[in-house]
Amino acid sequence: MRATLMYGAGDVRVEDVPDSVIKQPTDALVRVTASCICGSDLWPYGSMAPADGPARMGHEFIGIVEATGSEVTTVKTGDLVVSPFAFSDGTCAFCHEGLYTSCEHGTFWDMEPYEGGQAEAVRVPLADGTLVKLPVAADSALMPSLLTLSDVFGTGYHAAVAGGVNERTSVTVIGDGAVGLLAVLSAKRLGAEQIILIGRHKVRTDLGREFGATDIVSGRGEEGIAAVRELTGGHGTHAVLEAVGNMPAYEQAVGVVRPGGVISRVGVPQYEDAPIGFGSLFAHNIRLAGGPAPVRAYIEELMPDILNGTLEPGKVFDATTDLDGVPAGYQDMAERTSLKVLIKP
Amino acid sequence: MRATLMYGAGDVRVEDVPDSVIKQPTDALVRVTASCICGSDLWPYGSMAPADGPARMGHEFIGIVEATGSEVTTVKTGDLVVSPFAFSDGTCAFCHEGLYTSCEHGTFWDMEPYEGGQAEAVRVPLADGTLVKLPVAADSALMPSLLTLSDVFGTGYHAAVAGGVNERTSVTVIGDGAVGLLAVLSAKRLGAEQIILIGRHKVRTDLGREFGATDIVSGRGEEGIAAVRELTGGHGTHAVLEAVGNMPAYEQAVGVVRPGGVISRVGVPQYEDAPIGFGSLFAHNIRLAGGPAPVRAYIEELMPDILNGTLEPGKVFDATTDLDGVPAGYQDMAERTSLKVLIKP
Numbered sequence: 071m072r073a074t075l076m077y078g079a080g081d082v083r084v085e086d087v088p089d090s091v092i093k094q095p096t097d098a099l100v101r102v103t104a105s106c107i108c109g110s111d112l113w114p115y116g117s118m119a120p121a122d123g124p125a126r127m128g129h130e131f132i133g134i135v136e137a138t139g140s141e142v143t144t145v146k147t148g149d150l151v152v153s154p155f156a157f158s159d160g161t162c163a164f165c166h167e168g169l170y171t172s173c174e175h176g177t178f179w180d181m182e183p184y185e186g187g188q189a190e191a192v193r194v195p196l197a198d199g200t201l202v203k204l205p206v207a208a209d210s211a212l213m214p215s216l217l218t219l220s221d222v223f224g225t226g227y228h229a230a231v232a233g234g235v236n237e238r239t240s241v242t243v244i245g246d247g248a249v250g251l252l253a254v255l256s257a258k259r260l261g262a263e264q265i266i267l268i269g270r271h272k273v274r275t276d277l278g279r280e281f282g283a284t285d286i287v288s289g290r291g292e293e294g295i296a297a298v299r300e301l302t303g304g305h306g307t308h309a310v311l312e313a314v315g316n317m318p319a320y321e322q323a324v325g326v327v328r329p330g331g332v333i334s335r336v337g338v339p340q341y342e343d344a345p346i347g348f349g350s351l352f353a354h355n356i357r358l359a360g361g362p363a364p365v366r367a368y369i370e371e372l373m374p375d376i377l378n379g380t381l382e383p384g385k386v387f388d389a390t391t392d393l394d395g396v397p398a399g400y401q402d403m404a405e406r407t408s409l410k411v412l413i414k415p
Numbered sequence: 416m417r418a419t420l421m422y423g424a425g426d427v428r429v430e431d432v433p434d435s436v437i438k439q440p441t442d443a444l445v446r447v448t449a450s451c452i453c454g455s456d457l458w459p460y461g462s463m464a465p466a467d468g469p470a471r472m473g474h475e476f477i478g479i480v481e482a483t484g485s486e487v488t489t490v491k492t493g494d495l496v497v498s499p500f501a502f503s504d505g506t507c508a509f510c511h512e513g514l515y516t517s518c519e520h521g522t523f524w525d526m527e528p529y530e531g532g533q534a535e536a537v538r539v540p541l542a543d544g545t546l547v548k549l550p551v552a553a554d555s556a557l558m559p560s561l562l563t564l565s566d567v568f569g570t571g572y573h574a575a576v577a578g579g580v581n582e583r584t585s586v587t588v589i590g591d592g593a594v595g596l597l598a599v600l601s602a603k604r605l606g607a608e609q610i611i612l613i614g615r616h617k618v619r620t621d622l623g624r625e626f627g628a629t630d631i632v633s634g635r636g637e638e639g640i641a642a643v644r645e646l647t648g649g650h651g652t653h654a655v656l657e658a659v660g661n662m663p664a665y666e667q668a669v670g671v672v673r674p675g676g677v678i679s680r681v682g683v684p685q686y687e688d689a690p691i692g693f694g695s696l697f698a699h700n701i702r703l704a705g706g707p708a709p710v711r712a713y714i715e716e717l718m719p720d721i722l723n724g725t726l727e728p729g730k731v732f733d734a735t736t737d738l739d740g741v742p743a744g745y746q747d748m749a750e751r752t753s754l755k756v757l758i759k760p
Contacts, residue, residue: 163650164674172674172699232700305508329509329517335697342692346703347684354517355577355706361697 072415073189074127074396076111078120080404082127082397090185090193095141098197100133100151103208104217105187105413106387107399108155109247110180110338113315115400128188128413129155129179130220134208135201136191144198150208151201153187153194154365155179155221160199170364176200178362187220188396190415202369205377214384214412215376218252222410223372223383224365225336226252226313230260231368232359233309233334237261242298242306242326243283245313246274248386248410249336251281253311255383258282259375262309266301268294268322274409277385291318295325302328309334312360316340329354336360387412417760418534419472419741421456423465425749427472427742435530435538440486443542445478445496448553449562450532450758451732452744453500454592455525455683458660460745473533473758474500474524475565479553480546481536489543495553496546498532498539499710500524500566505544515709521545523707532565533741535760547714550722559729559757560721563597567755568717568728569710570681571597571658575605576713577704578654578679582606587643587651587671588628590658591619593731593755594681596626598656600728603627604720607654611646613639613667619754622730636663640670647673654679657705661685674699681705732757 073087092099105128114125135149145151158165158173165173176196179185185192194200204216218224226249235241241257243250246269257265258281267283269275275286287297299306306328312319315337323333324345333356345351351358375381389408391399392415399411418432437444450473459470480494490496503510503518510518521541524530530537539545549561563569571594580586586602588595591614602610603626612628614620620631632642644651651673657664660682668678669690678701690696696703720726734753736744737760744756 167675169675169700232702330512330514339692339697342690342694343688344691345687346689346691347687349687351703352680352684352706355514355704355709357577358691358696358703359700361700364700 071190072393073186074393075124076114076118076127077123079114079116079118082115082400084393084396090191092137092139093193094195095139096196096198097139098135098142098145098194098201099137100131100153100192100194101136102131102133102187102190102192102415104213105131105415106217107188107396107403107411107413108221109249111400112404113338113340115404126184126186126189128186130217131187131192132204132213132217132220133192138197142197145201145203150204150206152204152216152219152369153201154224154369156362157194157196157200158366159196165199168364168367170366171362188413190393200366212376214387215382216373217412218383218386219365219369219372221365222248222386223252224368225249225363227256227368227372228363228365229253229311229313229334229336229360230256233311233332235260235262235309237263239309240264240302240307242266242268242310243313244268244310244319244322245337246271246278247313250313251278251386252383253313253336254278254283255281255381257311259381264307266298266307268298271406291322292325294322298326305329307331311336313337317344320344324350327356329356332357332359334360336363386410390414416535417738418531419738420469421459421463421472422468424461424463427460427745429738429741435536437482437484438538439540440484441541441543442484443480443487443490443539443546444482445476445498445537445539446481447476447478447532447535447537447760449558450476450760451562452533452741452748452756452758453566454594456745457749458683458685460749471527471529471531471534473531475562476532476537477549477558477562477565478537483542487542490546490548495549495551497549497561497565497714498546499569499714501707502539502541502545503711504541510544513709513712515711516707533758535738545711557721559732560727562757563728563731564710564714564717566710567593567731568597569713570594570708572601572713572717573708573710574598574656574658574679574681574705575601578656578677580605580607580654582608584654585609585647585652587611587613587655588658589613589655589664589667590682591616591623592658595658596623596731597728598658598681599623599628600626600726602656604726609652611643611652613643616751636667637670639667643671650674652676656681658682662689665689669695672701674701677702677704679705681708731755735759
């Protein structure tokens with residue numbers, strides 16, 4: 071079968087690899103019908119050392135179950151299913167608490183060296199805990215939106231949930247990538263009346279407005295901070311949803327968060343140490359929240375809004391390719407000429 | 416009048432200073448009847464540069480109102496009152512939300528150069544928003560416990576509240592100082608069944624057990640982390656109440672917090688940058704909370720438990736002195752021969 075491998079920074083190839091097959095009684099084999107490239111794939115695309123490769127890529131996919139291990143009971147051959155970006159057993163203490171990304175037996179697809187979603191097929195471990203059946207056909211027009219349940223919509227939603235967003239919460243979203251835009255949509259869904267989107271690409275911020283952003287701030291650094299403060303009576307917003315992951319984004323979050331507010335991070339941090347002392351977080355009881363989204367927890371909650379047409383998170387896809395076009399898709403996303411690329415293998 | 420001044424590290428003096436007097440119509444003049452030395456006073460006592468001094472000391476006190484400005488309505492001459500360690504107007508947006516320490520017009524006593532609680536008298540700005548009347552006489556046996564409402568009990572309680580402690584929460588408390596011990600008492604009050612206290616001084620950890628600690632861990636660093644993990648099935652506790660403020664305490668907090676849990680800090684951070692990236696907080700959705708406790712918000716809530724004898728937080732005081740003994744009190748606390756020193760001016 072064919073699959074996407076990253077050999078190092080800027081070096082993505084689609085190659086023949088051994089067919090994925092059932093190995094454990096809890097596995098399912100899924101023939102991928104829709105997959106995509108993630109903003110987080112761009113971090114290794116920008117910096118991966120060749121010694122760390124080749125790595126199988128892709129952690130967001132929808133597909134048809136082709137075979138199941140003997141212990142799998144919740145999905146069967148022929149089912150159309152969506153997979154979260156992490157697999158989980160659904161039975162451990164953390165899964166029971168909804169923290170599927172800390173499952174005692176699961177892990178992230180990105181940690182799995184021989185499987186990936188940007189491929190023709192995937193072996194899905196812990197299929198019962200991981201996969202969710204979709205009540206539509208594989209050629210449904212809802213497919214782009216349903217595919218966002220595998221990561222970006224659930225991740226944006228997690229940012230808003232972990233940020234405590236509700237009707238009384240003012241919100242800043244940092245980042246106009248797919249996750250940032252879906253954090254806007256999520257904040258709107260949770261009732262926030264003021265949603266300030268920090269972004270600089272008009273096509274994206276226009277989509278942000280469509281998703282519910284009430285204000286767009288395009289300034290970088292201190293200029294952006296001043297603009298948000300001006301929009302909020304000088305105080306900043308109750309919640310800051312940080313959907314980028316680098317230090318300038320964190321510093322901007324600290325700059326625009328209201329005393330007593332929360333910085334909710336879903337952009338994978340590209341730093342380890344950062345300011346959290348008296349002058350940054352402590353003096354005003356600023357909280358820090360977020361992490362890898364347990365998107366498995368949100369799929370059933372968010373899916374009805376997609377099925378009934380209330381929400382259309384799939385609008386974040388602005389390009390579609392087959393597997394051959396995946397390397398170009400990485401390049402387009404890295405150059406920001408594409409927002410998010412959908413793959414039909 | 417006489418007051419305590421710090422001239423630099425290790426150099427505390429009690430000197431004659433100009434009498435405190437009413438200056439604003441919102442002021443009250445309070446004759447101090449009970450005050451104390453705070454663990455946070457030991458940070459400058461350990462490191463203050465002479466160029467930053469002399470600084471008036473003391474932010475915890477009870478006293479009798481001696482005079483009030485023309486606009487003061489909630490307290491009157493002769494009232495016995497307790498002051499939080501920060502003063503606040505009680506009317507701004509942040510006070511209305513209970514975040515008194517971020518009051519738009521108030522500040523910490525420690526920021527006030529010409530007033531302090533370790534003195535014979537104090538001018539209290541914003542008296543209506545700040546002072547709370549006590550329904551007992553100044554010689555009440557409850558005085559030590561009521562005095563803890565000015566800081567250490569409210570601060571320990573804030574740690575527990577910001578840490579989301581309830582009946583289903585396992586708790587680690589880092590620090591066996593007065594705040595740590597009262598964080599134990601607070602976690603117990605909020606219903607936590609497992610409360611692990613990390614501390615090494617038997618007299619203090621014995622008081623911790625009396626306050627509700629179920630387990631005592633005395634190991635430093637990795638050894639302490641391993642001990643807490645062993646007590647919690649390997650996972651750590653839902654809440655970690657960090658009542659020290661230095662980097663080893665923070666690192667220990669990261670080491671013992673459960674996935675999805677919260678590190679609630681009330682020890683004033685002696686660092687600015689600290690690990691918060693993928694390997695420390697992000698991977699397992701660890702949250703960070705806490706800050707200067709808005710103790711004003713907790714005084715009415717906690718006082719009844721003291722008045723009716725349910726709780727005795729004043730047990731953290733193990734020494735009493737007059738003003739002359741304050742320099743020795745600092746030394747005793749710095750050398751940990753005293754836990755917390757009460758001052759009767």
